[in-house]
Amino acid sequence: MAANFEIVARPNSSLTPECKVLAVAVIGIISLIIAVFFAFMGAWLVLPFAGLELIAVGYAFYYTHCHSCDYERIVIVDDQLSIETRSYKTFSQTSFNRYWVKVLLKAAPNGDQQLYLRSHGKEVMFGHCFMTNKERIELASQLKQQVGLIY
Numbered sequence: 290m291a292a293n294f295e296i297v298a299r300p301n302s303s304l305t306p307e308c309k310v311l312a313v314a315v316i317g318i319i320s321l322i323i324a325v326f327f328a329f330m331g332a333w334l335v336l337p338f339a340g341l342e343l344i345a346v347g348y349a350f351y352y353t354h355c356h357s358c359d360y361e362r363i364v365i366v367d368d369q370l371s372i373e374t375r376s377y378k379t380f381s382q383t384s385f386n387r388y389w390v391k392v393l394l395k396a397a398p399n400g401d402q403q404l405y406l407r408s409h410g411k412e413v414m415f416g417h418c419f420m421t422n423k424e425r426i427e428l429a430s431q432l433k434q435q436v437g438l439i440y
Contacts, residue, residue, distance in 0.1 A: 294365040294435050296428060298419035302357040313350050317343050361415055363406075365435055372406060372413050383413050390436045394429050404429050 304312065324339030355377050362373040370387045374380070385408040393405040393412075401422040404415050416425045 293367065294431075295363065296431075297360055297362045298416050298424075299360040300357065300419055302353075306354065309350050309354055313347055316346055320346075359418070361419060363415060363432070370406070370436060372415060383411065385409075385411070387436050392429050392432045392436060394426065402426055402429075406432075 320339050320342055324335045327335040359376050360373075361375075362371075364371045364373070365387055368387045369384055370390050371382060371384045373382045385406065389408045391407045393407055394402045395405060397403050402425055403417060404420075404425045406413050406415060416428060420428070
């Protein structure tokens with residue numbers, strides 16, 4: 290069944306897993322070369338800090354790899370609007386009747402607009418992770434044409 294409307298928001302994952310491993314290896318080799326050089330010069334305390342740096346860089350790349358498949362998705366098929374969210378190993382899906390959904394833009398404390406979809410006492414935030422403020426406002430306008438008014 291073809292969707293009437295679909296939008297997917299996901300993070301920018303420009304590196305392949307092989308490139309991520311290569312980047313960590315290059316950073317690690319350069320860091321260790323510098324640390325060993327200074328250790329031979331008498332500053333041996335550089336080695337443990339270089340090790341901590343490598344652990345931090347490795348964890349950062351691991352974290353971004355784990356979350357590279359995260360997404361938020363809105364699909365409208367006939368009279369059903371579904372919101373799917375995937376974050377690492379968790380997946381959630383909320384469905385609303387398309388004609389009862391209200392599209393809300395609320396101001397956040399930092400001045401950005403947050404996009405909410407609400408119906409029958411349930412409210413779901415969309416686009417807070419992978420979309421800019423301008424993209425959320427444009428999406429709210431598109432959703433207005435699909436489901437109703439922006440309040």
